[in-house]
Amino acid sequence: MFGFSFDSWADVTGAMYIGVGWEGTWTLIAVVFSIVILALGYISEKEHYDKHQ
Amino acid sequence: MEEQIALLAANLEAVKQSAQITNTQFAETYYFLSIPLMMLIHAGFLAYEMGATRLKNTLSSGIKNLLAFAFTIVTFYFFGWWFYWALPTGFTGSEGYMAISGIQYANSIALPWGDSAQYMGPNIADNASGVFWGAFALFAATTASIMSGALIERIQTVGFVILAIILGSGAWIIAAAWGWHADGWLVTEWGYHDFGAAGVVHAVAGFFALGVLFNLGPRVGKFNEDGSANHIAGHNMPLTVVGLMLIIVGFFGFLMACIILPGESWSWAETGTTIYGTRMTLSALAFNIILSVSGGIIGAWVFTRDPFWMMSGALAGIISVASGLDIYFGSQVIIISFIAGIILKPCADYVTSLGIDDAVGAVTVHGTIGIYGVLMMGVMASGYPGLDAYAPEGAVTISFVGQLVGSVVMILSGLVPGYIFSWVLNKAGMLRVPDAVQVKGLDVVKVPAQAYPEGMTSPVSEDA
Numbered sequence: 001m002f003g004f005s006f007d008s009w010a011d012v013t014g015a016m017y018i019g020v021g022w023e024g025t026w027t028l029i030a031v032v033f034s035i036v037i038l039a040l041g042y043i044s045e046k047e048h049y050d051k052h053q
Numbered sequence: 054m055e056e057q058i059a060l061l062a063a064n065l066e067a068v069k070q071s072a073q074i075t076n077t078q079f080a081e082t083y084y085f086l087s088i089p090l091m092m093l094i095h096a097g098f099l100a101y102e103m104g105a106t107r108l109k110n111t112l113s114s115g116i117k118n119l120l121a122f123a124f125t126i127v128t129f130y131f132f133g134w135w136f137y138w139a140l141p142t143g144f145t146g147s148e149g150y151m152a153i154s155g156i157q158y159a160n161s162i163a164l165p166w167g168d169s170a171q172y173m174g175p176n177i178a179d180n181a182s183g184v185f186w187g188a189f190a191l192f193a194a195t196t197a198s199i200m201s202g203a204l205i206e207r208i209q210t211v212g213f214v215i216l217a218i219i220l221g222s223g224a225w226i227i228a229a230a231w232g233w234h235a236d237g238w239l240v241t242e243w244g245y246h247d248f249g250a251a252g253v254v255h256a257v258a259g260f261f262a263l264g265v266l267f268n269l270g271p272r273v274g275k276f277n278e279d280g281s282a283n284h285i286a287g288h289n290m291p292l293t294v295v296g297l298m299l300i301i302v303g304f305f306g307f308l309m310a311c312i313i314l315p316g317e318s319w320s321w322a323e324t325g326t327t328i329y330g331t332r333m334t335l336s337a338l339a340f341n342i343i344l345s346v347s348g349g350i351i352g353a354w355v356f357t358r359d360p361f362w363m364m365s366g367a368l369a370g371i372i373s374v375a376s377g378l379d380i381y382f383g384s385q386v387i388i389i390s391f392i393a394g395i396i397l398k399p400c401a402d403y404v405t406s407l408g409i410d411d412a413v414g415a416v417t418v419h420g421t422i423g424i425y426g427v428l429m430m431g432v433m434a435s436g437y438p439g440l441d442a443y444a445p446e447g448a449v450t451i452s453f454v455g456q457l458v459g460s461v462v463m464i465l466s467g468l469v470p471g472y473i474f475s476w477v478l479n480k481a482g483m484l485r486v487p488d489a490v491q492v493k494g495l496d497v498v499k500v501p502a503q504a505y506p507e508g509m510t511s512p513v514s515e516d517a
Contacts, residue, residue, distance in 0.1 A: 014178050015171040023174075024166030027131065034127060042211040042483065048499040049209075053489050 001025060076316040077180050083314060084184035090306020091191035093299050095122050098198035101296030102205060105287035105361075105413050109494025110206045111504040117205070117213055121197040124214050125221030129190045130173070133222030135163040137189065140227055141236040149236025181319055188310040192229075192254060193221040195307065199258035200471075202413035204265060206285075207272045207491050210499075212483035219474050220261045220467075228466040229253040232459055235321075235330055235440060239462060243455035244439030248327045249308050249375030251426035252463040259420020260464050262411070263404075264471025268479045271410030273491045282405050285412070290361060297364035301346055304371055308338055308378065329440050333379040341378045345370040345390040352394020365414055366394035369422040376430035376456075380437065389429050393422050420467070424460045431456030 005020040006012050019026055099118050106114040125133075139159035142149045146156035162182070165173040172182040197217035204213060232239040233253045239245035247253055276282055287293055312333060313319075313326045321330040349370020353362045370390035374381055381389070400421045401414040411417070431453035439451050449455065478484040490498050 012177045015174065015176045017174040017176075023170035027165045027170075030127075031131060034124070034131075038124075038211055038214065041214075045210055045499060049487050049490050052493060052498045053487050 080314045081180040087306040087310035088187045094303030097296045097299030104289040104292030108288040112500040113495035121217040122194045125194045125197045128218045128222040129193045136226045140230040141234040154236035196225040196258040197221040200262040203262040203411045203415035205412045212478045224470045225257045244449035244451045245459040246451045247376045248379045251375035251423045255419040256423030256463040257467040260467030261471035263416045264468045265475040268475040275410045344386045345374045348387045348390025349394040352391040369393040373426040
C-alpha cells in the first residue's frame with residue numbers, strides 16, 4: 001500500500017505518489033471515512049437538538 | 054559551414070525546448086494562482102453569510118459554510134470531476150466530436166483509482182490535470198456557497214452538507230458538461246455560449262437553492278399570519294459588505310481560470326480561448342469585469358441606497374454579463390449591468406412576496422440574474438459562431454433560442470434535484486432545525502464556541 005514506481009528520482013517519468021497500484025484502496029478508505037464522519041455528525045447534531053426541545 | 058548550420062539548428066531546438074518549458078510552467082502557475090484567488094470567494098461568502106446572520110446563529114452559519122466548501126471539494130475528487138468528462142453528450146455517455154468526452158474517456162483520466170489515478174495525483178509528466186481539477190473544484194465549491202446563504206438560520210448542518218454535495222459534485226457539473234464543454238450537447242446542437250458561467254454556475258445554484266427553500270420553509274418569525282414579511286437583519290452589515298467585496302475579488306480568479314491558454318498540447322488555438330475554443334483576451338475581462346461591477350453597484354443604488362444591495366448589485370452586475378464577458382463591448386456591459394442592479398431588489402421582493410424566505414437574495418442574485426445574463430447573450434450575440442477551434446462543419450451559431458433552451462436546462466438542472474433531494478431529507482427529519490432551537494439560537498445549542506466576548510448593539514436607522 002505504500003509502494004512507489006521508481007528507484008531514484010532520475011527514473012521518474014510519470015506518477016510519483018506514494019501507493020502506486022493501491023489507489024483504489026486508499027480512495028475506498030477515504031470514502032468510508034467521509035461517510036462515517038457525516039453519520040457521526042448527524043447523530044451528534046440530532047442529540048443536541050433533542051436535548052433542547 | 055555545415056557544422057555551423059548544425060550548431061544553429063541545435064541551438065534553435067534548445068531555445069524552442071526552453072520556451073516550451075517556460076510556457077508550460079507559466080500555464081501551470083497561471084491556473085494554480087487562480088485557485089487561491091478563488092478561495093477569496095469563499096472567504097467572502099464566509100464573512101457575508103456570518104454577517105447576514107443574527108448574532109445567535111453566527112458561528113453555526115460559519116460552520117455550515119466551511120463544511121459546504123470542504124465536502125464539495127472532497128466529493129468532487131471522488132466523483133464530481135468524472136461527471137464533467139463523462140456526460141457532455143448526454144446521459145448516454147458517448148464520445149463527442151472532440152474526443153475528450155464520454156464514459157470511456159472519463160474512466161481514463163478522472164477517477165482516483167485504476168489507471169486513471171495517475172492523473173489524479175503527483176505526476177512529473179502532467180502539469181495540467183491538478184490545476185484544472187483545482188480550478189473546477191473551486192467552481193464546484195462556489196455553487197455550494199451560493200446555496201448556503203439562502204438557507205441560513207434554520208437548516209440542519211448534515212442535511213445541508215448532503216445537499217451541497219449533490220449540487221457541487223452532481224447537479225452543476227452535469228449542467229457544465231452540457232453547456233460549458235466543447236463537446237457539450239447544448240453547445241454543439243444549440244450554440245449555447247456562457248463563458249463566465251452565468252447559467253452553469255449561478256443559475257443552477259440559485260434555482261437549486263429555490264428548490265430547497267420550498268421544502269425548508271421560512272425562519273421562525275419571518276412571516277406574519279397575514280402573509281406579510283418581517284425584515285430579519287443580520288448582526289454585522291459591515292462584515293457582510295466586505296465579504297461581498299471579497300467575492301468580487303475572487304471572481305477575477307474564477308474568470309481567469311475560464312480561459313484556455315495557448316502553446317500547450319491541450320490548447321485550442323495560438324491565442325487564448327474560451328472553454329468553447331473561441332478567441333479571447335484577458336484584456337477583455339479587465340474591461341468588462343470592472344465595468345460590470347460598477348454598473349451593478351450604481352443600478353442597485355438608484356432605488357435602494359443600501360450597501361448590502363449595492364454590493365449584491367456588484368455581484369449581479371458581473372453575473373448579468375458573465376455569459377459574454379469575452380465579447381461584450383464596454384458600454385453594452387454598463388447598460389446590462391445597470392439594469393441588473395435596478396431589477397435586483399424588486400425581483401428579490403417578489404420572491405419574498407411568494408412566501409419564500411431567501412435570507413440573502415441568492416435566488417435572485419444568482420438564479421434570476423443568471424438567467425437574465427444568459428438570455429441577454431442571446432439578444433446581443435445572435436449569429437456569432439458558437440465554436441471556433443476544431444469546430445465540426447456546420448456548427449451552430451449563438452442564438453436567442455439556443456440561450457433560451459440553455460436557460461430552461463439550467464433552471465431545471467438546479468430546481469429539480471434541489472426540490473427532490475431536500476424533500477427526501479425533510480421526510481427523513483434531516484432538513485429543518487426544530488423551531489424551538491431556532492428561537493433559542495443555533496450557536497448556544499450546538500457550537501462549543503462563542504462569536505463575540507460581549508454583547509454588541511448598533512443604533513437602528515431612522516429609515517429601517
